[in-house]
Amino acid sequence: MNEQLPTSDLKEYGIMSEDNTFSKKLSNKDIENFLKGHAMIADNGKDRLIFLLTDNNTRLNVNIYQRDKTIDEIVKQGQKEIVYSQLNELTNSKSIDIEKKAFIYDQKTQQVTEFDLLKDTEKIAQVVAEKKDIQESNRFKNELLKLKGYLQDKIDKFPEIGKEITNNLNIVSKTISTIDDATPNESQSQKQQQSKLRLDVNDDDLYQDANRHREEQQEQEQQRHRGFRR
Template identity: 50%
Template sequence: MQTNNLPTDELKKYGIVEPDNSFSKKLSAEDIQKFLQGYTIVADNEKNRATFQLVENNSRLNVVFLERDKNISSILAESKERIEYSEIKDLSKGNNQLDFEKKAFVFDKETNKVIEFDLIKNALELTAIIADKKDISELNRYKTELLKLKGFLQDKIDQYPEIAKEITNDLNIVSKEINTVNSISQLNPKQEKSDIELNVNDPDLYQDANREHEAEMKEEENREKSRGFRR
């Protein structure tokens, strides 16, 4: 791990390093260690987000500015009542790149913290968490957000064929999660109240749907390999 070639001036510019060359007091020792190992620092301010990451053997600071459709303070407050969804746009990317992400904010009662999930990168984990909420309304809201994301990705394929392969990868992930949600709903058509159990430890709804989901993923991978496609 290189620390003697840090871009100190840039780090000072964004308040990560103090004028005396020490790291900001806002960062814990663990935060600093992870940052030096390549982890990303995220700074949120209402609708704005900035991410900071050291690259090229810690010699350059990569800064990305993003814009959210909702204030982070509102998202955090409302996520304590139900899962909140937000769209975020990368302001540094051009039109021929994927500049859009959809996030879910889930309140963890055990840690009293709100956890952010990406609907594509964290798809399997997020679906499992929402299924285990035992709330059909949350499941339906999740499906609505997945359908919106699917429509967006389909439009992107038509607009930007030069990145169609990358978009298709994401589209396949979203489609599979929609199928999983549909399977859960079909297995439990009369579920209406949030207190009806959906226990993942029994031979239950989510396990059945997840097995079907995994089988679909393997089948898709085999099809992709047969036509020389790599994810």
């Protein structure tokens, strides 16, 4: 089977060694999936290369992407908050596979997991909702709005692939609506805080308790003064 493989290209990218065996960095499962037509992904700094065997494993397709953050930066920042990063494809300007990613830290596994903003939008929305944080919800919404704008530009430039882009737009729009319904806006949040403050001030029980505590302190102070005079 190796005789049919594009060994020169595979060696160029370090997937195969000079003795025509696969790199020892790859597991047997990685190799098996790759030969069955699954993509192989390699990340290095800001670069991502996606390798795919085509034409009965006789040709190697290589798609090159570049993200706005390095993997190390994402992992470090991802332990504090959800990280959003965009991959720009450098090999195909007509690609509709929007490489907009969300990186989420899992407390149980202590690992940062990568999610696709389109394909995994429901999972990301669930994680954001569980945080119950208005700022985090707004960050997620802003990323979706950016993605929506990108898709709208894409559909104008490439109407021949408009149907698929429209489906993606519908997914994004639906998620934005869900966020709006589930998340109070800043003014509502401020009103809630103000209402709580007013409740504390106008609560008769709290007011009486404070006065009673103040009177008890004054009485104790007077008793101490009388004791000193004796």
